[in-house]
Amino acid sequence: MKQKTKKPIHPKKYLGQNFLIDPNIINKIISASNLKSTDCVLEVGPGLGALTRKIAPEVKALIGVEKDRTLAEELSKKISDSHVKIYNDDILTFDFLKLNKKIKLIGNLPYYISSSIIEKLIENSQHISSAFITVQLEFAKRLIAKPGNKEYGSLTCFMQYHCEPRLLFKIKNSCFKPIPKVESAFVCLNFEKASPIKAENEDLLFKTIRQTFQQRRKTILNSLPNEYNKSQIKTILEKCNVSPTSRAENLTLNDFINISNYFNQL
Numbered sequence: 001m002k003q004k005t006k007k008p009i010h011p012k013k014y015l016g017q018n019f020l021i022d023p024n025i026i027n028k029i030i031s032a033s034n035l036k037s038t039d040c041v042l043e044v045g046p047g048l049g050a051l052t053r054k055i056a057p058e059v060k061a062l063i064g065v066e067k068d069r070t071l072a073e074e075l076s077k078k079i080s081d082s083h084v085k086i087y088n089d090d091i092l093t094f095d096f097l098k099l100n101k102k103i104k105l106i107g108n109l110p111y112y113i114s115s116s117i118i119e120k121l122i123e124n125s126q127h128i129s130s131a132f133i134t135v136q137l138e139f140a141k142r143l144i145a146k147p148g149n150k151e152y153g154s155l156t157c158f159m160q161y162h163c164e165p166r167l168l169f170k171i172k173n174s175c176f177k178p179i180p181k182v183e184s185a186f187v188c189l190n191f192e193k194a195s196p197i198k199a200e201n202e203d204l205l206f207k208t209i210r211q212t213f214q215q216r217r218k219t220i221l222n223s224l225p226n227e228y229n230k231s232q233i234k235t236i237l238e239k240c241n242v243s244p245t246s247r248a249e250n251l252t253l254n255d256f257i258n259i260s261n262y263f264n265q266l
Contacts, residue, residue, distance in 0.1 A: 019047050020108055020134070022175035029186055030054045032168045033106055033132045040099070044091050044107025044117065044133070049075045051106065056084050063103070065091045091117055096124040105131040111180070114139055115155070121189070122162045131189040132168075140167050140185035147252050154213040157253050158206060164193035197257050205260040212248035212256075220246045228263065236262040 020026060029051065035041070035058040046052040046064040048071065056062050056079060064086040066072040072088035079086070087094070092113070105128050109117050114135045121131055135143075138151075143165040145152035159165050171184040199205035208225060215223040221244035224233050237244050240258040242251060251259075 018108070018110075018176040018178060018180050020050055020175060021177045022171075025171055025175045026050055026054060028169065029106070029132070029134075030058070032186060032188075033104070035059055035104070040101055040103045042099070042103045042105045042128075044105065044109060046075055046086070047071055047108070049078060051108075052079060052084070055106065056081055059083075061085075063087065063099075065089050065094050067091070092120055094120075096127045099127050102127060102129045104129055105133070107131075108134040111136045111139070111182070118159070118189070121191075125162060125191040125194075128191050130191060132186065133189065134171065134184050134186050137170060137183040137185045140187050143167075143187060143189075147250055149249070152249050153216075154206070154210045157209050157256060159189070160253050161195045161199075161205075161257075162191070164190040166190070195253060195257070197254055199257050199264075200261045201264045204264055205257060208260045208263065209248075209256050212251075216248045218247070219244060220248060220251065223248060224259070225263070228266065232266065 020029075033055075035055065037058065037060060039059040040061040040063075041055055041059050042063045042065065043052055043055060044065055046066050047068075052062070052064055052075060060083065062081075062084045064072075064075060064084070066075065066086060066088060067090045069088050072086050076086045091107075105121065107117075114133075118133075121128060141151045142153060142155050143159050144167050145156045166188045168186045168188055171186060173180050173183055176184070211225055212220060212223040220237065220242065221230065221233055228236075234244055236259055239262060240255060242255050242259070
């Protein structure tokens with residue numbers, strides 16, 4: 001009796017699937033993630049299991065969160081180790097309360113929802129020590145940008161307030177199947193190294209940052225929230241040692257925190 005041949009698994013475009021196929025990059029990712037035998041790891045979108053198979057022998061526990069039901073079922077069959085659990089779930093709705101200790105997160109993020117996933121990680125950062133993620137190169141540059149750089153913006157400040165982002169290495173698009181149109185980068189987000197200076201009102205801080213970068217061609221004096229009069233703003237800028245002719249891209253995260261703290265006291 002003829003055995004049924006399995007249908008090949010093709011990447012699903014609507015899920016933003018680009019499978020990592022380069023063994024050298026896979027090994028480089030494992031090495032850069034600095035895995036320890038005591039680590040509990042959550043892998044986002046394990047897909048065909050190229051990373052999963054390498055991670056599993058190195059760690060105490062491994063959770064895979066895979067939205068594609070077919071891939072989740074296949075991976076559960078292929079990797080039956082007792083310390084590996086594959087969830088058919090969406091990382092954007094995954095309940096991090098299922099985790100009973102801090103985890104290290106690893107994943108090749110779909111480009112189109114990278115920002116949403118990172119926001120989810122920040123919301124649950126009390127459960128995550130660090131995240132090692134593959135993202136679009138241009139996106140990675142925005143995460144690590146410095147003041148005065150064209151990539152520096154509200155996303156930069158938001159990220160650097162909540163963690164320390166580092167670009168570990170670049171990845172050519174030919175390392176994926178199908179080949180994406182853009183280059184990628186492997187990034188570390190260290191949630192244990194958040195900004196040491198905290199805002200009194202974080203909502204006000206990020207509102208202030210967003211508003212100034214939406215008007216980045218204007219001076220900081222003219223781009224700060226309209227509910228404060230110019231004399232109030234000038235006084236606050238002087239206290240913060242910020243020139244009123246500066247633009248948003250010239251201010252550090254600490255400058256924005258100091259300014260928003262003064263606004264919060266008005």
